[in-house]
Amino acid sequence: GAGVSQSPSNKVTEKGKDVELRCDPISGHTALYWYRQSLGQGLEFLIYFQGNSAPDKSGLPSDRFSAERTGGSVSTLTIQRTQQEDSAVYLCASSYPRGVAGRLETQYFGPGTRLLVL
Amino acid sequence: AQSVSQHNHHVILSEAASLELGCNYSYGGTVNLFWYVQYPGQHLQLLLKYFSGDPLVKGIKGFEAEFIKSKFSFNLRKPSVQWSDTAEYFCAVTTKAAGNKLTFGGGTRVLVKP
Numbered sequence: 001g002a003g004v005s006q007s008p009s010n011k012v013t014e015k016g017k018d019v020e021l022r023c024d025p026i027s028g029h030t031a032l033y034w035y036r037q038s039l040g041q042g043l044e045f046l047i048y049f050q051g052n053s054a055p056d057k058s059g060l061p062s063d064r065f066s067a068e069r070t071g072g073s074v075s076t077l078t079i080q081r082t083q084q085e086d087s088a089v090y091l092c093a094s095s096y097p098r099g100v101a102g103r104l105e106t107q108y109f110g111p112g113t114r115l116l117v118l
Numbered sequence: 119a120q121s122v123s124q125h126n127h128h129v130i131l132s133e134a135a136s137l138e139l140g141c142n143y144s145y146g147g148t149v150n151l152f153w154y155v156q157y158p159g160q161h162l163q164l165l166l167k168y169f170s171g172d173p174l175v176k177g178i179k180g181f182e183a184e185f186i187k188s189k190f191s192f193n194l195r196k197p198s199v200q201w202s203d204t205a206e207y208f209c210a211v212t213t214k215a216a217g218n219k220l221t222f223g224g225g226t227r228v229l230v231k232p
Contacts (some may be wrong), residue, residue, distance in 0.1 A: 042223075047219060091162065095218075105120070106164055107220060111160075
């Protein structure tokens, strides 16, 4: 079946501009995650959505970052007033909800959006 | 909070050599452990995972990993590597307390010389 898709695949922007990154999770996956992969910081968690629950925003690096998930499916990560240190690959992942006996489910990753802030 | 460390940042070896990548985590409770691989130009893919049961886990492409609870380790192994195993390998952990989010190690770049 179709995997996690992300758009755009590449984005070049100027410092100070806003950007929106999109993620389409695997059909049926109610959990959706955003991560960031950068040279200096490695792979780091940003935000997590699970169904209709309040999102876990504990990984967002500043208030310039926000994300929403409409209709329990597609998610948009928005970065306002971009800075050069925001340059990174932004990864989206999705999974089924917590399963039997609270077992955590495997996350499947999309190809990422490579963001370059000039 | 949990953390993951991978001891080797870069590994270079020849085809048919054996591979072992170290991974240690810090967390006192129940963990779920993963190894992901990122081939050049491709996205992260799951190699194998440990949730419970047999601590020796077999994954795709001949990889296996062993969970040793007393050592807080989840080392990845492959007895005989191929050139196509050239990739970056990431160890990761999730816990219920952390709400499902993956905490990754810094990654190990593996180069297999033909």
